[in-house]
Structure formats: structure tokens, C-alpha cells
Amino acid sequence: MTPAGFDRRVALLAGVGVASTPALARTRVGASPRFLWGVATAGHQIEGGNVNSDYWVMEHVPGTYFKEPSGDACDSLSRWREDIALIRSAGLNSYRFSVEWARIEPEPGEFSDAALAHYRRICVACLEAGITPVVTLHHFSSPRWVAAMGGWEDFAVVDRFARYAEATARTLSGVVDWFCTMNEPNAQVTSKVLQRKPWAAEPGLRAAAARAVGSDRFHMYFLGDSFKVRDVCLAAHAKGRDAIKAAIPHARVGMTLALQELTPGTGGEALYRRIFAEARAPFYAAASSDDFLGVQTYNKFETGAGDYLPAPADAMKDMFGYPTPPGALAAVVREAYTHAKVPIFVTEHGNNTNDDAQRIQHLRSAIGGLEAEIAAGLPVQGYLHWSLLDNFEWSSGYVPRFGLVAVDRKTFVRTPKPSLNAYGSLVRNLRRNRPWA
Numbered sequence: 001m002t003p004a005g006f007d008r009r010v011a012l013l014a015g016v017g018v019a020s021t022p023a024l025a026r027t028r029v030g031a032s033p034r035f036l037w038g039v040a041t042a043g044h045q046i047e048g049g050n051v052n053s054d055y056w057v058m059e060h061v062p063g064t065y066f067k068e069p070s071g072d073a074c075d076s077l078s079r080w081r082e083d084i085a086l087i088r089s090a091g092l093n094s095y096r097f098s099v100e101w102a103r104i105e106p107e108p109g110e111f112s113d114a115a116l117a118h119y120r121r122i123c124v125a126c127l128e129a130g131i132t133p134v135v136t137l138h139h140f141s142s143p144r145w146v147a148a149m150g151g152w153e154d155f156a157v158v159d160r161f162a163r164y165a166e167a168t169a170r171t172l173s174g175v176v177d178w179f180c181t182m183n184e185p186n187a188q189v190t191s192k193v194l195q196r197k198p199w200a201a202e203p204g205l206r207a208a209a210a211r212a213v214g215s216d217r218f219h220m221y222f223l224g225d226s227f228k229v230r231d232v233c234l235a236a237h238a239k240g241r242d243a244i245k246a247a248i249p250h251a252r253v254g255m256t257l258a259l260q261e262l263t264p265g266t267g268g269e270a271l272y273r274r275i276f277a278e279a280r281a282p283f284y285a286a287a288s289s290d291d292f293l294g295v296q297t298y299n300k301f302e303t304g305a306g307d308y309l310p311a312p313a314d315a316m317k318d319m320f321g322y323p324t325p326p327g328a329l330a331a332v333v334r335e336a337y338t339h340a341k342v343p344i345f346v347t348e349h350g351n352n353t354n355d356d357a358q359r360i361q362h363l364r365s366a367i368g369g370l371e372a373e374i375a376a377g378l379p380v381q382g383y384l385h386w387s388l389l390d391n392f393e394w395s396s397g398y399v400p401r402f403g404l405v406a407v408d409r410k411t412f413v414r415t416p417k418p419s420l421n422a423y424g425s426l427v428r429n430l431r432r433n434r435p436w437a
């Protein structure tokens with residue numbers, strides 16, 4: 001399982017910028033602050049130039065459903081120090097980001113020392129800034145070779161993922177305590193229940209992607225049109241978690257789930273129950289042996305007979321017209337804890353809007369609701385806002401605006417929005433007045 005020569009490489013990488021400064025000693029792993037207040041991002045959405053990934057392939061095939069390619073994204077591959085400085089400037093104490101499998105293991109079994117050292121350096125810089133890193137191993141994108149070998153509809157990916165998880169965790173040992181294995185493995189299952197045909201599964205696109213990677217087995221994370229992907233992902237999560245713990249026994253490991261607030265509307269009882277049974281219950285059951293469950297909430301939907309019902313006219317809505325009531329966060333946190341019975345970590349929550357005043361209102365109100373749950377005794381370990389930056393929003397390209405910070409698409413200059421400051425003040429205020437915060 002351990003890649004050949006890996007111990008030697010870890011020993012070398014362990015030297016990457018980890019001089020035991022007093023700042024680092026104060027913030028090092030194991031001394032995590034009580035409540036993690038921070039932001040979340042994902043590698044493919046901010047780094048740029050992720051050319052060895054399956055998403056890059058799909059963004060470039062003729063007729064792609066992506067509005068535009070990810071290109072340079074937010075250039076965070078070089079500007080990550082600026083990102084950390086922004087988080088620090090707001091007084092936040094946590095940063096969830098994802099490491100890119102395609103960079104760490106560009107070919108099967110071939111690990112990049114430079115990529116591993118790069119991610120370790122980011123973690124060290126976080127600790128030096130008083131920021132607890134939370135690392136996601138798989139945030140949708142996989143290496144091309146994983147996709148070419150059958151991706152996430154082939155159980156063979158489970159061992160591949162575990163090998164990558166162990167290699168990464170061994171390198172990050174001593175600088176990371178919190179790991180998310182996989183991001184939203186239940187999202188695709190929800191789409192399947194709703195009978196939404198994955199765009200990427202369109203035969204022409206699939207064939208073009210297969211040609212691009214030279215394999216007719218091409219399969220990427222959101223391409224599955226069966227429930228098998230759920231079993232593969234849950235197996236990968238469990239084996240990945242064990243691999244992380246083999247490298248870092250005290251690591252806190254969980255997966256993150258896409259959990260919109262869901263209620264049965266008129267005629268929507270059966271669909272509600274089906275979504276719960278297929279896309280939530282099995283994941284809650286699996287999470288019950290984890291250290292935490294990552295909850296990710298943006299919207300609230302009411303089920304009708306065959307699909308979600310249209311949003312009520314008076315609901316707060318995001319830029320795409322989806323209902324985004326702030327109370328959804330507390331409702332979902334409660335549901336997740338009731339079923340998984342493990343501590344909850346809000347690993348994403350946000351609002352896709354050009355109206356930053358609405359973002360501030362949404363954030364304040366949602367955190368108010370969360371606070372009430374915590375006061376009532378619900379164990380919540382942290383809240384991470386999605387997202388630090390206006391970034392590459394997958395097939396919607398750069399149109400959506402989830403960021404607390406705007407990014408110039410030509411120069412990549414970052415300009416904080418008022419919401420970054422408002423979030424920081426909210427946190428400062430809670431820390432003064434609430435013992436848990």
C-alpha cells in the first residue's frame with residue numbers, strides 16, 4: 001500500500017518550512033481552537049491549470065456542457081499566500097481547501113514530491129497564521145487516469161483512493177488534523193432519484209472524453225447514472241478514512257454531504273421519502289462511525305410528485321432563482337445530527353448572489369439559527385463559509401458569485417467585499433459573548 005520510497009520522501013518533506021516557531025507551537029495540530037470559523041474553497045475551482053484532471057478533459061471536449069473552461073481559475077496555485085492573508089485579516093481561524101489528486105499522483109503510483117511539498121507548505125503557512133487547515137482529499141475532480149480506468153463506477157477506485165489518501169496524509173502528518181475524504185458523494189444519488197440525466201453522460205460527450213483520454217471506460221464523478229456510484233463512494237470513504245488514520249491516528253476524519261433543506265410539499269411525500277432513503281439515510285448511517293459529518297447547505301426545496309416545486313414567491317432567492325432561506329442551515333444541521341449522531345461541522349454554506357448586502361443578511365441570519373441549535377445542545381464543531389473567492393463554479397463557469405472576495409478575471413487581484421469584514425465582526429462579537437465560540 002505504501003508507495004515505494006515514500007518514507008524517505010516524507011522524511012524530506014517533513015522539513016518543509018516547519019521550523020518550530022512560537023506561532024506554530026501555539027497553533028499546531030492538537031491545539032485546535034474550540035470552534036472553527038472559516039471559509040472553504042476547492043482546488044479545481046481556484047488553483048488554475050488543473051490540466052491533468054478529468055474535469056479539464058470535460059471542459060474541453062467539443063460540445064461540452066461547461067459554459068467556459070476553468071483556465072487559470074483564481075491563480076491560487078501561486079497566490080495561496082494572499083488567500084491565507086485574507087482569511088487572517090478577517091480574524092477567521094480555519095481554512096478548508098482541497099488538494100488535487102491529479103497533481104499529487106499524476107500517473108498511477110507515481111507521486112509528485114513537489115505537489116506534496118506545495119500542499120504541506122500551505123498547511124504550515126495556515127498554522128503560522130493561526131488558521132487550522134481542513135483538507136479535502138477529493139472535491140469532485142480526479143486525475144485523467146482515474147477517469148480512464150472507469151472512475152467512480154468501478155470498485156477498483158477504492159484502493160486507488162486509499163493509496164492516495166495514505167500518501168497525502170503521511171506527508172501532511174504533523175500539520176493537519178482535520179480531513180474530509182470526499183465532497184458530496186450523495187449529490188449524484190439525489191440527481192439520480194430526481195431522474196436528472198447527467199449532462200456528461202450524453203453519448204457524444206462521453207465518446208469525445210473517451211477519445212481524449214484514450215479509453216472507452218471514461219467515467220467522471222458526476223457522470224454516473226446508477227446507484228452503484230454510491231456504494232463505490234461509501235467504500236472509498238471508509239477505506240480512505242482508515243488510510244488517513246493509519247498515517248495520523250489522531251486525525252479527525254469525515255465526509256461532507258450536499259444537504260439542502262427538504263420538506264414534502266403537496267403530493268410530494270413519496271419523492272421526499274425516496275430521496276431520504278436513497279441519498280441521505282445510507283450516508284448518515286456511514287457517517288455514524290466517523291469523527292464528524294460535514295454539512296453543506298445552500299437551498300431549501302419542497303418536493304412535488306416528480307420534482308422540486310417552484311420556489312415560493314416570497315422566499316429569499318439566489319442569482320439563479322433558487323430559494324435560499326437562511327433558516328435552512330439550522331434545519332439541516334438538526335436533521336443531520338438526529339440521524340448520524342456524530343458532531344456536525346458546517347463545511348460549506350453560502351449564497352450565490354451579486355447583492356453583497358443580501359449575502360450579509362443571509363449569513364447573519366443563518367448563523368443566528370445555528371447559534372440557537374448550539375445553545376440547545378447540538379454539537380457543532382465549526383462553520384466554514386463558501387466561499388472565500390468568486391471562483392470557477394463548475395459547469396456554470398465564472399458567472400456565479402459565492403465569494404466574500406471578488407477576483408479580477410485578468411489580473412487575479414483580490415478585492416474583499418463588505419461581507420468579508422461583516423463575517424469577521426460577527427465572529428468577533430460571538431467570541432466575546434458566547435463561551436462556545
Ligand code: BGC
Nearest residue numbers: 042183184258296348386393
Ligand atoms: C460544492 C462546491 C460548489 C458549491 C456551490 C457545493 O455543492 O461543494 O464545489 O461550488 O456547492 O454550488
